[in-house]
Amino acid sequence: MVSDEAQNVISTPTESPEGPGLNARTPGSSGEKSPGGLKSGKPQLHISMVNTFARCPVQFQRRYGARFDIWPQEEIIPPSVALGIGTSVHAAVELNMRNKMKEGELLPVEEVLQLARDNFEATWAGGMLLTDEEAARMDGTKGEAIDMSVSLSRLHHSVLAPQIQPEAVEEKFVVKLDGYPYDLAGKMDIREKRDIRDTKTGGKRDPDAPKTMQMRMYSLGHKVNQGFTPDRVKVDLLLKQKTVKHETYTTQPGNEEQWYRPLYYRIESMMELIDQVAKGNAKMPAADAQSWMCQKSWCGYALTCPAWSGK
Numbered sequence: 289m290v291s292d293e294a295q296n297v298i299s300t301p302t303e304s305p306e307g308p309g310l311n312a313r314t315p316g317s318s319g320e321k322s323p324g325g326l327k328s329g330k331p332q333l334h335i336s337m338v339n340t341f342a343r344c345p346v347q348f349q350r351r352y353g354a355r356f357d358i359w360p361q362e363e364i365i366p367p368s369v370a371l372g373i374g375t376s377v378h379a380a381v382e383l384n385m386r387n388k389m390k391e392g393e394l395l396p397v398e399e400v401l402q403l404a405r406d407n408f409e410a411t412w413a414g415g416m417l418l419t420d421e422e423a424a425r426m427d428g429t430k431g432e433a434i435d436m437s438v439s440l441s442r443l444h445h446s447v448l449a450p451q452i453q454p455e456a457v458e459e460k461f462v463v464k465l466d467g468y469p470y471d472l473a474g475k476m477d478i479r480e481k482r483d484i485r486d487t488k489t490g491g492k493r494d495p496d497a498p499k500t501m502q503m504r505m506y507s508l509g510h511k512v513n514q515g516f517t518p519d520r521v522k523v524d525l526l527l528k529q530k531t532v533k534h535e536t537y538t539t540q541p542g543n544e545e546q547w548y549r550p551l552y553y554r555i556e557s558m559m560e561l562i563d564q565v566a567k568g569n570a571k572m573p574a575a576d577a578q579s580w581m582c583q584k585s586w587c588g589y590a591l592t593c594p595a596w597s598g599k
């Protein structure tokens with residue numbers, strides 16, 4: 289069953305994961321931390337924030353900084369075409385998996401594909417961030433994106449969905465961090481009997497996909513909700529190629545301390561920097577100007593960012 293109000297406290301390790309250049313504390317192992325100018329209430333760190341921070345802390349500050357009182361307002365950038373395709377496929381998979389969980393069978397394929405089409409159309413109508421090349425051929429860009437959303441959704445419906453036995457879909461979790469001004473929150477795509485499963489779209493193979501911070505955070509959410517770390521973490525990658533393909537990658541978390549340590553470490557360093565920026569002791573660092581991210585075709589903040597590479 290889907291839990292809409294899952295809120296539990298997890299016991300986190302008390303051993304401090306010391307690392308280079310980081311005065312690390314494990315969540316829950318120290319006393320109350322200064323809120324660093326936070327607004328009232330306890331904000332939640334979602335995985336999208338952690339991922340944005342990892343790409344570029346300046347992007348994080350402009351997108352989410354208002355929630356932590358380190359930026360005047362939230363600057364929301366329209367989605368790219370790649371994100372629009374991913375969101376549409378995700379919506380189609382979710383609809384189909386919810387039906388399988390409740391009714392024990394898949395929806396008719398056309399119903400699922402129509403949702404993928406409609407979802408992309410709605411995203412397009414709301415405005416998208418297009419590259420110069422995409423903007424120069426609007427109709428072609430939109431048509432190809434819809435075709436790709438439909439092809440990937442069809443592939444999932446015909447090959448992957450019959451194998452999946454969902455016990456929960458889009459299950460929420462909150463990991464309370466005692467002694468800290470933040471909690472962790474998120475939603476897992478799919479929970480199977482003792483496993484968790486995520487659907488992704490991408491252009492390249494990615495065998496390490498189950499080992500990302502996102503999947504470790506979902507594992508922690510599973511531990512909060514179910515009382516144990518999932519046996520297996522699976523990622524179904526739908527590959528955006530001329531002939532669409534899929535690959536499923538699986539990992540077994542094994543040693544919990546090793547599995548969760550990088551996640552605690554990442555969150556610790558992020559919280560520390562937010563706190564220091566809020567107190568005026570530090571600035572958010574920019575992404576490497578030579579990285580793919582720091583280009584105007586990838587970063588919607590580029591044209592107004594002093595650290596932009598100019599590419």
Ligand code: SF4
Pocket residue numbers: 344345346347574575581582583587588589590593594595596597
């Ligand atoms: S232009 Fe570069 S430094 Fe500025 S927000 Fe974008 S990625 Fe970060």
